Amino acid sequence: MKKLKYLLIIFLMLFSSNEIAAQKDTIAQQRTARKMLRQGNKLYQKEQFTDASVAYQKALGSNSNYDKATYNLGNALYKNKNYKEAIPQYELTAKTATNKAVKAEAFHNMGNSMMESKNYQGAVDAFKSALRNNPTDDETRYNLAVAQQLLDKENQDKKDDKNKDKDKKDKDKKD
Template sequence: MKKIIFITLFTFIAVSLSAQKEVRKAIRTGNSAYNEQRYGAAEAEYNKALDGNAGSKEASFNLANTYYRQQKWDDAIKEYQHYLTLENENPDKMSAAWSNMGNTFLKKKANEKGQAQQAPLQPGQQPEQPKQQEDNLKLSMEAYKNALRLNPKDDETRYNLAVVQKMIQDRQNEDGGGGQDKNQDQDKDQKQDQKDQQNQNNDQKKDQKDQQNQQNQNQMSQENMQQMLQAIEQDEKNTQQRVNQAKAQERKQKNENNRKQNKDW
């Protein structure tokens, strides 16, 4: 009986070690594909690793980054959230996940705005309201705040937070002032229609000027967002370069160690 128990235990340990080995292999293969910008292949490998070990922090975080690279914003946000249920010990890694989630919400907001501008309105269709886009800005802001609570020294996230807060404030000022101006213009138009057609023409010119000023404000907010997105993309490129340099240095060090060992032998 003891022999049977021993064999069963040994078999269980062997299977467990084999499964862990397969998970590590999938993660390494996924990392190689990711570094080569083959994000579809990387996604498949990270999912394979998570199938073998749903609690793998590395596979979850890297899968979220892979979704982000493929512009699968909702999938990326969901996976960052999953990662944060796994990682509760390392504040720096948790902060990085929150910061990346803030970037994802911002990218999602920019993408939604671009789609709204490109899609023509159908007969009877109402223009898209800014509430959902503003919600994405607010979600981005909260994610950046969570990141800074965990890592107050992250200056890049602090800058991103400041820009998003400014964009939210600009939109609130725009919405608050725009409604009052519109009501005032309508009242003026009704009175001037009764009094003088010439004054109505003057009001129309004034409305055009106000509309142009509002468009200029929107353009400024859009430029701020584009500058911020460009800064995020540049930071991602710099990070990738640092990773490649570190790997090259590691390979060089390994080659030197091998030469020394061969020489000693």
């Protein structure tokens, strides 16, 4: 019986020491992520967007759930004109954010990225989501109106093209 107690005590000590080591790793990873985020922010302020993107990605490598790094990576990619790569970063931020203001900013920036990528329907949807989270944002409301106009123009152009194709086919049949 005494041997069983000793084995149980040794087992508990080993198990708890592994858990403590895991917590230390997690804390160290969080510190590394914060350090890389700060480094990325300094590079971003110097308008070194490619280097800032690398720093933010390193921060996410240390802590994949670091919302600030995800959002800032999206901003750096956007500034570097990598609009299609920025969109998933904003989507992730919007999905994981608990603060409505942060969600609104993420959707707003996602809409801007989609506008630059000429995805006007996606931009309209993103701006609408931004306004659901922050109905008082006039800049988002303006961007929504622009996106809707561009979407309407795109749809009208497609409709005109279809009509031209149909007219051409009808003309070919008559000849």
